[in-house]
Amino acid sequence: MLPTELLLFRVRAGLVEPRRLRPTTGNLGTADMLIQTFEAHIGKRRHELDEELRALEAGRQDFRVVRGLAHLLANRGTFEAGGHVEPGHVRARVFALAQDHVPSRRHTAHLLEQAARALSTDTPVSPAEVAAALYADLPDQQTLVALDAPTPLELIQLYDLSQAQGMLYRAYSLVITARRNEPSRYKQLLKYLKFFGLMVTVEGDADVGFTLTLDGPTSLFGSTTRYGLALAKFLPALLHVTKWDLSAAVKPRRDLAWVDPKDDEWSFQLTSEDGYVSHYPEPRDHDSALESGFVERFAKLDTGWVLEREVDLVPVPGGVILPDFRLVREGRSVLVEIVGYWRPEYLRKKFDLLRRSGRTDVIVCVSERLNLEKAGVDPSDFGDRVVWFKGVLNPRDVLAVADRVRPA
Known part of the structure; x- marks a missing residue:
């Protein structure tokens, strides 16, 4: 990401708009020039690279853009103390x-x-x-030993995304509306929310869409941007979810002379149609071989049921459930949650959320290899909606339960 002093944006009628670079010949040429400069300095000291970069930006009106692109490239470089002595x-x-x-x-x-x-x-x-x-271990004396060099277009895309991320540094309210779309994306979205320590309230359903409300840094920690940095790091994960809108309330920057002192709030808006590109890896279709094996075996059956993967977010007080599959037939649907090989604390939380959800349309598939007694978990609350399995999960066992489960 970019430091605050390299963020470029404008404000129109209270709407903050980050700077974006068009992939024109000129911008691509600038990006390529910087990439080549970094590659030419592999094996050289940081201060030599910095001197070359200062020379490149001298006299340019877009020197802050050049400086921002160079900053992102430096983050992809590996700088170490040279030599074999500490x-x-x-x-x-x-x-x-x-x-x-x-x-x-x-x-x-x-x-x-x-x-x-x-x-x-x-x-x-x-x-x-x-x-x-x-x-040799001082920053300007370190040696550039490796560079994960992007293409010029990738560098421009990374610059655009970093400018958008910077708008979230001072966000104090953020609302995401994610409509029903590629189901597997929801699971990665929730994983990243948890990974970055973001607190979220989920409302809605799979047919209409889900609204995720996140608290921002100023509402929780005053002037600190620690939570804002977490929001910014989360943004590339959101880009893997299709059909969404983001709305953030941002605290205006008072350190800029051109900012209207009457502004008490800026609004930052993004949608899935804005064309930003994520540098985070694409989510996998399945979390485990257990799930992928279940899909393969189900596909071989001649059944009236349709298997959908990771479809429904189920809001629960204190959390959210994202079942692994949904079975649909003739207007009826049931959810399938597979509990495979996990730590005791995960099992306790998983079953507690399932219990508090109050859903009667969830089939809980539990591996017999799990030490539920040690985890203090008793699945008997789910009655005949529990499917036990050993090495592999048999789809026929799940379908037998689905035929008699009462829809929610």
Whole structure:
């Protein structure tokens, strides 16, 4: 992401709009020039790269764009202390030897020779290597050793997304409306919400859509942007969900002279049609071989039921349930939750949410290999809606229960 000072945006009638780069020949050329500059400096010190970048942006009106693109490239680079001796160890040795001597050019050369001999235990170390390693761990002295280089178009797309992410740094209210669409995306969405520590309230259903309301940083932590950074990191995950709208209330920046002092709130709006590209990996169709095996075996059956994958978000007080499958036939539908191989704390939370949901249309498939007793879990509450299985889950067993389950 980009630091605050590199965010470029405008405000129209209270609506904040982040800067976007069109993939024109000029912008692609600038991106390519920067990528080549970084690649040419692999094996060189950070300060040499920084000097080259300053020269490239000198005299350009779009120097902040150049600086932003370079910042994103630097985040994809690996900078390390050069050489095979640890700088902190070198400093400790040199400073210890230098304590009893008056600094001089002659003494410095002698000191480096002494330190080199002392450090040449397993591998020979030269005085020049000692001098190079002395401050090699400082940021500007580190060496660019590798670069995960994007294409020019990918760099521009990353820049656009980073500008949009920056709009969420100061968000204090965020609402996402996700309509029914590619079902497997919902599970990844919830996983990222949990991963980034975001608190969410879920309302709605699979047919109409789901509304996810998230609290922002200013409502919870005052002026800190810690939660805002989490919201920003979450945005690329949202891009994998199709057909959604995002609305955020943003605290205006008072450090900018052009900001209207009368503004007490800005609005930031995004939709799935805005064309942003995520750099997070695509979600998998299934979480495990257990689920994919179930789908394969179900496909071989001649049945009137249709199997849909990861369809319904089920709001529950204190959480949300995302069953693995939905079975549909002649207007009826039942949900299927597979509980395979998980830790005790996960099992306790899973069964507690299922119980509190009050849903009578959920078939709970439980592996006999789970130590439910150790986890303090008793699935008997679900009566004949429990399907036990050993190595694999037989679709016929699930369908036999589906035929007699009462819809919610």
